[in-house]
Amino acid sequence: MQSYLHRSENRGHVKAGWLESKHSFSFGSWYDPKYMGVSVLRVINDDLIAAHNGFGTHPHDNMEILTCVLEGTISHKDSMGNERHISAGEWQLMSAGTGVQHSEINQGDIPVHMLQIWIHPDIRNAEPNYQQIQRDPKLQPNQWHVIAGPNSDAAMHIRQQAEVKTAFIQATNTLAIKATQKLNYVHVISGELEIAGETLKAGDALAFAEEAEIQALTDSQLIWFDLPV
Structure with a gap:
């Protein structure tokens, strides 16, 4: 897509x-x-x-x-x-x-x-x-934290083949979204960052299917929804 x-x-x-x-x-x-x-x-x-x-x-x-x-x-x-x-x-x-x-x-x-x-x-x-x-991802920045998912490694179990992850990325740092053969939806809670050539600010979101790298332009908090197609 x-x-x-x-x-x-x-x-x-x-x-x-x-x-x-x-x-x-x-x-x-x-x-x-x-x-x-x-x-x-x-x-x-x-x-x-x-x-x-x-x-x-x-x-x-x-x-x-x-x-x-x-x-x-x-x-x-x-x-x-x-x-x-x-x-x-x-x-x-x-x-x-x-x-x-x-x-x-x-x-x-x-x-x-x-x-x-x-x-x-x-x-x-x-x-x-x-x-x-x-x-609180601010306590361990620049990494993904699995909040909810269908598998045992998730902190909370959700009744859906989807994962919810969060991160706090400090300015100038990067974080990867790996290809999952699903649909990625990234919602920015705060800050400003760049994904796949798009600059996103607080409240913005981007849906995409391929893998991507996130570049934090300022300290940024976000949620990644890994969703079934």
């Missing part, structure tokens, strides 16, 4: 009271038929949640839901009996399966900045489960 560049300014921008969100793909009140997801990746929401506010109890089913907290702490409660706090540098995976009710509330005094990611599962109506890890 040809590479596909998704610029930050083409994301949906929704601001409603306590929530400011940028949607990489159509979500909620923001809809654009050009942006309906890539492969099994359906949602990347870049959320800023005001202090003492959040998402009240609501349902999900048959979706792999990843949360990456970048700033602050979000408090999670669900119908599986989990009550947890996810702080900056931590990741949560909720496999909704047959169905789960949950809430995500910012109980602190500062805004929470987090990414919410949805991936379609390859197994439907499985038993719901909850996983959480600490994985």
Whole structure:
């Protein structure tokens, strides 16, 4: 396939009271038929949640839901009996399966900045489960950290033939994306970098099938989704 560049300014921008969100793909009140997801990746929401506010109890089913907290702490409660706090540098995976009710509330005094990611599962109506890890790539820069995947080497197990990896690349350093015979989708969280001749800034993303080298123009944090074709 040809590479596909998704610029930050083409994301949906929704601001409603306590929530400011940028949607990489159509979500909620923001809809654009050009942006309906890539492969099994359906949602990347870049959320800023005001202090003492959040998402009240609501349902999900048959979706792999990843949360990456970048700033602050979000408090999670669900119908599986989990009550947890996810702080900056931590990741949560909720496999909704047959169905789960949950809430995500910012109980602190500062805004929470987090990414919410949805991936379609390859197994439907499985038993719901909850996983959480600490994985801040800034502590071990210039290398890939596997966040979620279908195999035992992944920190969290996802019900899909896909891997989610993250990295923090210091300025002037490079990091390779190896050919996987799958579809690569790289989303930039912060900084500025170059991939396959394209310069990407925070909020930009690039989909491509071939291997590539990433050159960090500034200190940069990113997520690599290794997706089935």
